[in-house]
Amino acid sequence: xxxxxxxxxxxxxxxxxxxxxxxxxxxxxxxxxxxxxxxxxxxxxxxxxxxxxxxxxxxxxxxxxxxxxxxxxxxxxxxxxxxxxxxxxxxxxxxxxxxxxxxxxxxxxxxxxxxxxxxxxxxxxxxxxxxxxxxxxxxxxxxx
Amino acid sequence: xxxxxxxxxxxxxxxxxxxxxxxxxxxxxxxxxxxxxxxxxxxxxxxxxxxxxxxxxxxxxxxxxxxxxxxxxxxxxxxxxxxxxxxxxxxxxxxxxxxxxxxxxxxxxxxxxxxxxxxxxxxxxxxxxxxxxxxxxxxxxxxx
Ligand SMILES: NC(=O)C1=CN([C@@H]2O[C@H](COP(=O)(O)OP(=O)(O)OC[C@H]3O[C@@H](n4cnc5c(N)ncnc54)[C@H](O)[C@@H]3O)[C@@H](O)[C@H]2O)C=CC1
Ligand SMILES: NC(=O)C1=CN([C@@H]2O[C@H](COP(=O)(O)OP(=O)(O)OC[C@H]3O[C@@H](n4cnc5c(N)ncnc54)[C@H](O)[C@@H]3O)[C@@H](O)[C@H]2O)C=CC1
Numbered sequence: 001x002x003x004x005x006x007x008x009x010x011x012x013x014x015x016x017x018x019x020x021x022x023x024x025x026x027x028x029x030x031x032x033x034x035x036x037x038x039x040x041x042x043x044x045x046x047x048x049x050x051x052x053x054x055x056x057x058x059x060x061x062x063x064x065x066x067x068x069x070x071x072x073x074x075x076x077x078x079x080x081x082x083x084x085x086x087x088x089x090x091x092x093x094x095x096x097x098x099x100x101x102x103x104x105x106x107x108x109x110x111x112x113x114x115x116x117x118x119x120x121x122x123x124x125x126x127x128x129x130x131x132x133x134x135x136x137x138x139x140x141x142x143x144x
Numbered sequence: 145x146x147x148x149x150x151x152x153x154x155x156x157x158x159x160x161x162x163x164x165x166x167x168x169x170x171x172x173x174x175x176x177x178x179x180x181x182x183x184x185x186x187x188x189x190x191x192x193x194x195x196x197x198x199x200x201x202x203x204x205x206x207x208x209x210x211x212x213x214x215x216x217x218x219x220x221x222x223x224x225x226x227x228x229x230x231x232x233x234x235x236x237x238x239x240x241x242x243x244x245x246x247x248x249x250x251x252x253x254x255x256x257x258x259x260x261x262x263x264x265x266x267x268x269x270x271x272x273x274x275x276x277x278x279x280x281x282x283x284x285x286x287x288x
Contacts (some may be wrong), residue, residue: 006254025206025207025212026207029203029204029206029207030207032203032207033203033204033207033208034207035177038200053197055200055202055203056182056199057202058199058202058206059173059176059177059199059203060173060177062169062170062173062202062206063170063173063174063177064176064177064213066170066214067170067211067214070210085182088275092272092275095268095272095275096272096273098265098268099268099269099272101178102265104265120264120265120268121242121243121246121248121264123263123268123269124239124242124243124267125243127271128236128239128240128243129234131239133200136178
């Protein structure tokens with residue numbers, strides 16, 4: 001019954017905010033702030049995914065290295081091993097993954113190309129739609 | 145069918161990491177990092193909730209004010225109007241609230257006292273349990 005990543009991307013769009021690994025922590029904070037997002041996908045030559053840098057990484061950098069970290073490149077602080085999903089991944093699978101591995105953002109990759117990103121809030125939003133749909137179906141069933 | 149805040153708190157505990165409004169942004173980042181959490185509840189005299197300060201607030205402070213913000217008190221950057229819930233609030237209600245208002249953390253208040261905190265990840269985790277339970281019930285029904 002669970003919705004697919006494809007359906008979510010078709011509704012919310014496939015644009016992904018990306019940047020290069022040389023971006024500084026201070027610049028990354030600006031990108032996150034201006035786009036009102038919690039994660040940036042870091043890409044290398046040819047647009048290949050090379051990492052993910054999140055708001056939690058900003059906090060951890062400040063906590064561990066203080067103000068000096070702000071001028072450092074994010075490449076040294078990002079998560080390089082990025083867990084991706086496919087368009088046929090379901091919201092139930094994403095919920096499980098996000099809970100177990102403590103990810104809040106999962107880039108979508110199809111045929112080696114970045115084709116979108118799903119956040120924990122996207123999953124919750126779609127889960128609400130499913131609940132509403134189920135409730136309508138039960139009502140229709142009761143109404144005969 | 146949706147689980148209550150009370151049930152979640154009974155399983156995960158009622159401790160809330162709090163701090164005073166004079167805490168600096170740099171200190172707050174350390175508290176977030178050490179506790180592996182995304183939000184601190186800011187309390188005033190008598191433990192009354194006076195605000196909430198999140199990892200997104202750290203990013204926004206750095207984005208807007210650069211390194212100078214790190215020594216500033218969080219009181220000037222926190223969200224002072226904190227949306228709270230009760231122990232009988234349900235996960236469905238929280239999902240709706242978190243999506244519409246873009247909150248990821250909701251402190252729980254009973255009789256004017258802080259009695260816990262629920263994050264978006266807590267809600268998703270409990271939603272998985274509900275899905276598993278439903279699946280078991282359907283299986284049992286089919287098995288006769
Ligand atoms: N009302 C709504 O439509 C939505 C509300 N929310 C709420 O907003 C708050 C924050 O959401 P979170 O999911 O934790 O994270 P977030 O702030 O990173 O995500 C917000 C939106 O931005 C998108 N996004 C994130 N990174 C992106 C990137 N690099 N490129 C392009 N798009 C990107 C996400 O897919 C999501 O739709 C939560 O309280 C959540 O419940 C989240 C998504 C949709
Ligand atoms: N495997 C698990 O049991 C859990 C996994 N997660 C995952 O971890 C990642 C981050 O979780 P989020 O919910 O976004 O935020 P978060 O990192 O703030 O929450 C993590 C845990 O800390 C608790 N918490 C947050 N602030 C607190 C405070 N001030 N005092 C006491 N406890 C506090 C939350 O209730 C939650 O149980 C997500 O990917 C999520 O799916 C989240 C909760 C439980």
